[in-house]
Amino acid sequence: MTLALYVPRRSVVHRVPAGGKLLALAALAVLLFAVPTLPVVVAALLGVLAVGLGAARLPATALARQARTVRWWLAGLLVFHTLFSDLPTAAVTVLRLLALVLAAAVVTATTRVTEMVAVIERLCAPLRVVGVRPARIGLVISMALRFIPVLAERADRIREAQAARGGSARGIRGLRTTVTPLLVQLLQMAHTISEALDARGADDVPPARGRRSPAPAA
């Protein structure tokens, strides 16, 4: 299971801090919805392509892969607005969506998952005030990242075992004999892991500095 849409390259775009790229993306979205005219939208689209394919040296396939998911929407929108609105509206709507999707794809392809996690931890820093510990957010993200391949492997193994026996886990019986026991096993596994983490000090609350109330658990 490939786990990332990141495309490693040595480029200026890759080196821009993740937070800056996310801000630029948000600004572009605001601009495109505030000024929905054809020249602006076309300029944005060309700009995004220039940054992605030119400056970041991403292969066109990397962007196409992410744009693929919206292709039917774009096609449907184009047909719909050509029939029921007018051609300019159709063009603006479709190109705007395409520009935003591609811009987001460029950010995703040029930014490592770990950098994004760091941005999230930083963004969550103000939440300290309400008792959320950013480090715990990093912890829960890493746990989920670790669980995904584990679960995928278990699901595969069950599918293979069932295929080998010539049966399938369909229907209510399948739920009772396969799915629920698996889910219970996974819940127990999560519980065990959390105990192991706590034993290694994961639940330790960092010393509160001059705070009136003791730091609540995040």
Next chain:
Amino acid sequence: MKTRDLAYIALFAAIIAVLGTLPAVTIGPVPITAQTLGVMLAGSVLGARRGFLAVLLFLVLVAIGLPLLASGSGGLAVFAGATAGYLFSWPVAAFVIGWLTERFWARYNVAWGVVFNVVGGMVVIYLVGVPVLAAVANLSLGEAIVSGALPFLPGDAVKAFIAAAIAAQVRRSYPVIERPQRAVATR
């Protein structure tokens, strides 16, 4: 929140991710992704708060660039797309399902579970998803309902039932939701 809760949250985020890799259940014309099943399960097994956070975590993983959605897509692009409203409604759906489930925990059974899953997993998701679809895609509300809600009805009904059946079985063998009063009061 205890480390155990974090582990459950991470687990369900991963479950929703892995459900996206399962072959779609083929009942009816629309291929039904199993991921909203995961959303319903998160709410009805973990309860409101942890269910909400689990789905939110899943969306964060998608946003930071993991191709975890059923179509193998991910990254920030999906949150700009026409179906973004559905994604944003998922955590709310899990919260509503979890809240109802906690409320009626003592009497929870498959029938109640189906009701809760329909309210949270279908009504809430359509209420958020359809208007966003209409706005982003420049459709009228009626057109958005026809293309963005009706095709999913049968599949979602089946998922509401499956999630309720699993949740009822898990409740009997390994209940994760605690007494409703404590679950609401602890912070």
